[in-house]
Amino acid sequence: MRQTASQRSLGVTLLKIILPVCLIALGGAGFWYYKSKAVKFKRKPAVKTVPVVDVIKVNSDRFIAQIRAMGTVRPDREVVIKSQVAGTVIQVAPEFVQGGLIPEGQTMVRIDPADYELAVNKAQNALARAQADFEIEKGQQQIAREELKLMAEMSPNEIRETGLVLRKPQLEKARAVVASAESDLEAARLDLERTRILAPFHALVRSKAVDAGAMTAAQGTLATLVDVTCYQVEVQVPLDRLDRIRVHDTQGSPARIRSLYAGRAWQGRVVRTTGAVTEQSRMAGVIIRVDDPLGLGPAEGRPAMLLDDHVEAVIEGQAFDNVFSLPRNLVQENSSLWIYNDGRLEIRKVAPVWIENDRVFIQSGLSPGDLVIQSDLSAPVPGMALTLASQERR
Template identity: 85%
Template sequence: MNQTASQTSLSVILLKIILPVCLIALGVAGFWYYKSKAVKFKRKPAEKTAPVVDIIKVNPDRVTAQIRAMGTVQPDREVEIKSQVAGTVIQVAPEFVQGGLIRKGQAMVRIDPADYTLAVNKAQSALAQAQADFEIEKGQQQIAKEELKLMATMSPNEIPETSLVLREPQLEQAQAAVASAKSDLDAARLDLERTRIIAPFYALVLSKQVDEGAMTAAQGTLATLVDVTCYQVEVQVPLDRLDRIRVHETNGSPARIRSLYAGREWEGRVVRTTGTVTEQSRMAGVIIQVDDPLGLGPAKGRPAMLLNDHVEAFIQGQAFDNVFSLPRTLVREDSSLWIYNDGRLDIRKVAPVWIENDRVFIQSGLFPGDFVISSDLSAPVSGMALTLALQESP
């Protein structure tokens, strides 16, 4: 019985040893079998491909710099009309209303002239009296001269001709009275004339303070008028662009004015600068004059320009000859351009002479017929091979 137990233990030990060995051998055999049957791939060397690019052919041209600026419409001439005499307003013109248009020389307001007419009549009477006194005094002087001659013939001694004897002071006094009376008459007539308030220019009534029946005092405000023959637009321009603008009263740089809200447009010209620089933005003030802003004269039919309207101005500045105009995005960070040159990349430094919102003007560094690359390159290297897009042809 002991022999049987020993045989059973030996069999278990052999099974635990032989079975793992057989499994390992079987796995190794399977691995080598499948390895011998695996598909083998042959690696091919990587093909070098040139980047595909788009190009733009450039040629020089004459271009005009354009300066864009923002501004506000303002009156070129605004005056406050005041009465020079006191009185009751007895008449106003139908156009004398806010927003009304009054032509130059037209009577706007009339003040009661009765008191001033009486003053003129009184001054005329005083002048007539002074002139009569003057004539009488001239006669008295003539009598004094004759009496002096008579006394000289009768007296053995010489009688001196003094100014007092000849009544010269009295004559000068009478003459001064005449001049004073004439001045009083002129002043009275001037006050009478001032009872009619006339427009000093073709004007827009911006505001009015009196109406018919109102009592006005001397130096009392009647209305505020704005000259409608021209308006002005004050815009702010960067200092580095001011030299490109021609400033002249009659031949300044042309400018196109566009309303930001209504879309209306007007033509103007740069006539002067404000002579100051803004404190915060450090920009120069430029005045653009717009003639006939309401379309009442030569520009009849043009939309009316409104005061205090916010506008956008496009000023035509200096003209550049033989410059290349390119989109601003084509100039790279280091102020260079990528040029397609016979299948190769040529990187050129350029110096723009003018930059606008989305355009850049280049005068040196490019040649007529050059092909500027408009595509982006991840790693541009001068001389690298390039391929044109299918639709491109140099």
């Protein structure tokens, strides 16, 4: 039996309605099925955590501030030796070489004395003649006095004595000639002595300008000498640390000097400042005296200090009593420390008196036995609860 066109149209319409409804129903059933099978998580209430910290137990002690500075070795006394007479150098001491050591009073250079010996002889002869003329003039004066006496006895008129009649000017002239001859002889002898150039102190020959056979003029340079009884080290010290140093010729702050290149070390003391601030670094110049730098005297056997060497000086400064030494990184902003106080955080203001390398020294604000926190706290709040770590360092 054939379906009519209206029946076929009705069936198609019902199919278009029923099929989507069925699909929607199946999807909803599937969603509720899978939702009923999903894992359910139960939220637990938040647990408040307490930071765990490491601490350092502090105690006070005595501390001597040390100021480190860089410097250069300089002569304490350096002189340029010049000849006072001209002539040919006929002899030099074996030690008269660059770097040589010459004891005080030893002859370094000798200039040919022949001309000066002749000058001494000539001056001696001139003095002898002047003295003879002076004696003759004294005799002439005595004769003039006697003649005046006889003339006074024979003449009825009074005869007056005058200096010219008694030859007093002539006598004074003869006396002056003697004095001049004596001075000439003394000058000639002095020039003869100056042909020997002696070391004025125990000296190191830093440089020399003549040798045997050379001609030297008056005021000609012979050598540059350095006194080896002591050297000085000029170092630069920050202005804020200068007050911690004792400056005194005999009781200045002790200092240990170490060569940056050779590793040698010497002892010295601060004797003075340069009285000026360096233009570039704006630091104060401090002079450290080193006695017997070559180890020739009481410090025999000590390594020799070299001039112009670059050195590091560690100067002992002011002593601090009852100070606490802590790592520098434990000091927080505004010079405060984190203190563990009976399970709570205390932020305490302190007063550092000295900072040296990675250590800070505190004189007030701490008490012996305080526990200083060395752990980092992300959000420190005064009074917050804290817990000590199992490996507490004391």
